[in-house]
Amino acid sequence: MAAKKSSFLKKSGLGQLLIPITALVILLLFNLIRDPSFFSIKVAVNNSGNSVLSGNLITIIDNASALAVIAMGMTLVTAACGGQDISVGAVGAIAGSFFVKILKSWETVTAGSMILAIVVCILTAVAFMMFNGTLVAVFKIQPMIATLILFSCGRSIAYWITGSATPQLSGPIIQAMGMTIPGIPIPTPIFAVILVGIVLALIFRLTNLRLYTQSVGVNQGAARLNGINPTAIKLLSFVLLGMCVAVAAMIGVCRMAQLSHKTLLVDIEMDAILAVAIGGNNLGGGRFRIAGSIMGAYIIQMLTTTLYAMNVATVNVKAYKAIVIIIIVVAGSPVIKNWITSMTNKIRAGKMNTSAAKGVE
Amino acid sequence: MKRREPLTNTQLLTTIAICIFVAMYAIAVIAPVQGFEKFQMFFDLLNDNAYLIIISCALSIVMIGGGINISVGGVISLTVMACSLFLNGTSLQNGFGIVAALFLALGIGLAFGVGQGFLISYLEIQPFIVTLAGMFLSRGLTTMLSVEPVKVSAQTHAVFYAFRGNKIEIPFLGYIAQNGNMIPAKLEIGAVVALAVVILSFLLLRYVKLGRNIYAIGGNQQSALMLGINVKRTRFLSYVISGLLSGLAGFVFLMHKPTGNASVAMRSEMDAIAASIIGGTLLTGGVGNVVGSFFGAMILATIQKIIGMSKLNDSWWQDMASGALLGFFILLQSVVLSERDKRRAKRNDSKLAVQRE
Numbered sequence: 213m214a215a216k217k218s219s220f221l222k223k224s225g226l227g228q229l230l231i232p233i234t235a236l237v238i239l240l241l242f243n244l245i246r247d248p249s250f251f252s253i254k255v256a257v258n259n260s261g262n263s264v265l266s267g268n269l270i271t272i273i274d275n276a277s278a279l280a281v282i283a284m285g286m287t288l289v290t291a292a293c294g295g296q297d298i299s300v301g302a303v304g305a306i307a308g309s310f311f312v313k314i315l316k317s318w319e320t321v322t323a324g325s326m327i328l329a330i331v332v333c334i335l336t337a338v339a340f341m342m343f344n345g346t347l348v349a350v351f352k353i354q355p356m357i358a359t360l361i362l363f364s365c366g367r368s369i370a371y372w373i374t375g376s377a378t379p380q381l382s383g384p385i386i387q388a389m390g391m392t393i394p395g396i397p398i399p400t401p402i403f404a405v406i407l408v409g410i411v412l413a414l415i416f417r418l419t420n421l422r423l424y425t426q427s428v429g430v431n432q433g434a435a436r437l438n439g440i441n442p443t444a445i446k447l448l449s450f451v452l453l454g455m456c457v458a459v460a461a462m463i464g465v466c467r468m469a470q471l472s473h474k475t476l477l478v479d480i481e482m483d484a485i486l487a488v489a490i491g492g493n494n495l496g497g498g499r500f501r502i503a504g505s506i507m508g509a510y511i512i513q514m515l516t517t518t519l520y521a522m523n524v525a526t527v528n529v530k531a532y533k534a535i536v537i538i539i540i541v542v543a544g545s546p547v548i549k550n551w552i553t554s555m556t557n558k559i560r561a562g563k564m565n566t567s568a569a570k571g572v573e
Numbered sequence: 574m575k576r577r578e579p580l581t582n583t584q585l586l587t588t589i590a591i592c593i594f595v596a597m598y599a600i601a602v603i604a605p606v607q608g609f610e611k612f613q614m615f616f617d618l619l620n621d622n623a624y625l626i627i628i629s630c631a632l633s634i635v636m637i638g639g640g641i642n643i644s645v646g647g648v649i650s651l652t653v654m655a656c657s658l659f660l661n662g663t664s665l666q667n668g669f670g671i672v673a674a675l676f677l678a679l680g681i682g683l684a685f686g687v688g689q690g691f692l693i694s695y696l697e698i699q700p701f702i703v704t705l706a707g708m709f710l711s712r713g714l715t716t717m718l719s720v721e722p723v724k725v726s727a728q729t730h731a732v733f734y735a736f737r738g739n740k741i742e743i744p745f746l747g748y749i750a751q752n753g754n755m756i757p758a759k760l761e762i763g764a765v766v767a768l769a770v771v772i773l774s775f776l777l778l779r780y781v782k783l784g785r786n787i788y789a790i791g792g793n794q795q796s797a798l799m800l801g802i803n804v805k806r807t808r809f810l811s812y813v814i815s816g817l818l819s820g821l822a823g824f825v826f827l828m829h830k831p832t833g834n835a836s837v838a839m840r841s842e843m844d845a846i847a848a849s850i851i852g853g854t855l856l857t858g859g860v861g862n863v864v865g866s867f868f869g870a871m872i873l874a875t876i877q878k879i880i881g882m883s884k885l886n887d888s889w890w891q892d893m894a895s896g897a898l899l900g901f902f903i904l905l906q907s908v909v910l911s912e913r914d915k916r917r918a919k920r921n922d923s924k925l926a927v928q929r930e
Contacts, residue, residue, distance in 0.1 A: 485705070545697055
């Protein structure tokens with residue numbers, strides 16, 4: 213029975229998701245026992261008179277949107293290049309400042325200017341990510357080192373574009389994008405996550421990109437000998453990450469209805485890498501599951517919200533977060549996994565022996 | 574005649590870093606950037622960046638072993654905070670108080686080093702994640718100790734305050750002030766400690782078995798294992814050393830600026846990584862040199878000082894300049910190494926052709 217179960221897990225690929233799912237369930241159970249009202253969802257009326265859903269769960273899913281989107285892109289880069297991009301926050305700030313710059317060239321935000329701004333935002337993020345991608349794919353530099361350049365000067369570039377001011381945005385379109393669309397009670401950023409998820413799922417469903425990315429990540433030389441172009445695959449992963457970063461930047465700008473080059477998507481690179489690792493992906497590249505990274509993003513956000521709900525001071529959240537992260541990664545570590553397998557094998561062998569002995573009798 | 578051995582990759586990259594530093598400093602002296610004509614400026618760079626030099630060594634050792642440690646900045650902030658609270662609260666108002674604070678600093682560093690090293694080498698968890706958690710933990714513990722800045726002053730611990738004011742004075746490198754008095758060049762104790770750390774870690778990596786083993790496991794873990802090197806223990810010890818060094822860096826930081834604060838050494842881990850890379854350490858492991866990292870840290874410090882001293886006194890320019898500098902070095906290294914590889918491959922091919930004939 214147990215053997216069947218493990219082969220089922222392997223076949224469906226759910227084995228990799230075992231740790232994140234368990235962590236999520238434990239966090240949910242913990243909250244259920246601690247305070248069942250944590251899960252209550254109410255319909256409230258917001259400032260502009262729309263009825264919206266409110267409650268801790270909605271907050272978690274809403275606030276994790278930017279992180280979830282970036283974690284998806286980060287998974288691809290990790291899988292193809294065997295390293296992480298630490299410049300996502302800085303590139304997000306650059307893309308966000310172009311976004312605001314375009315919107316600010318007109319008096320009011322109209323649908324036309326919004327479309328233009330979205331296109332420019334995505335193009336900017338993709339262009340800067342192509343810079344990273346070129347360093348990694350063509351010049352064969354470790355991703356973390358290559359992205360350290362934009363990490364250290366990206367926010368200064370954003371400052372250069374916007375000037376020292378923090379431009380404010382207003383208008384119904386910004387509110388619809390950052391908060392809720394009138395008539396729909398669910399926050400819009402959640403739809404953005406779903407949209408990006410569907411686009412990526414379609415790409416991987418309709419093309420061989422998943423196989424190509426994994427083979428480049430596992431063994432670049434072998435992939436090349438099989439007719440896959442590793443340079444192109446790596447660049448493509450950075451382009452997709454750029455699109456994800458642009459979406460995350462727009463979510464961040466529209467939610468705050470302003471742009472601050474210092475705080476937009478700040479420290480998100482670390483959380484995104486954590487999300488990828490918690491999702492059971494190997495940070496050394498190769499096989500990946502985007503669903504795991506998304507789950508990792510929600511786990512991180514749920515952890516933060518839970519700690520806030522337990523009245524932990526904002527500045528101390530990091531310490532508790534670190535402890536939970538260590539527990540999760542220790543549970544998912546290869547050594548512990550091997551130990552558990554060997555233990556279960558031993559128990560099974562013991563049972564077999566006793567049943568065999570019974571048969572002899 | 575004996576054929577000259579070609580430089581190894583490590584030596585080549587380090588040499589480039591040293592040349593660039595010398596060139597940059599010379600330009601600053603000739604240009605002239607205000608302050609660079611005095612020798613004291615060189616010592617000031619050492620004094621202000623002693624902690625950065627120490628953690629650059631810590632990071633180089635880990636990176637040569639094929640790992641990474643981004644918790645160093647957090648450990649510094651935790652050490653500075655813990656030591657300043659200790660010094661303010663202790664009844665040991667004498668030299669023993671300072672020694673106890675030093676042991677507290679080293680103990681915190683050791684605890685982080687041992688914990689992270691165990692998780693990374695014996696439980697085989699990815700170093701980036703473990704040390705990221707270490708960074709969160711140390712920063713969180715710092716704010717748990719105190720959210721407000723904690724200042725060690727002459728009133729709270731007179732002996733420490735006097736001790737940190739000690740400076741080594743070198744008269745012949747000094748300059749003559751406008752009123753005709755000779756002002757000797759001053760070097761702080763922290764800077765001497767930093768230089769000692771550079772030399773000791775250089776000797777460790779070069780002549781001690783442990784150091785050679787660190788190069789081996791970073792270069793190729795499989796071959797190191799087959800040579801009979803205890804890979805796990807070596808990796809564990811490399812993290813222990815880097816933890817100890819970050820504790821020491823925290824104490825040096827406290828001697829330079831005796832105030833515990835949550836934002837102490839913010840992002841310094843990234844500066845240290847940049848310094849190591851500029852100095853020729855590769856993140857892939859097996860290649861690197863702490864002397865290079867020292868010059869990497871000094872290059873970063875010099876460019877920031879030049880911008881600070883020029884009329885462009887703006888953090889914006891400093892960020893842009895460090896980014897551009899880093900980009901330049903990374904590209905240079907990539908080009909130099911790939912050219913060498915190509916040339917070597919060609920030479921090997923021609924050798925093979927000769928053998929076939």
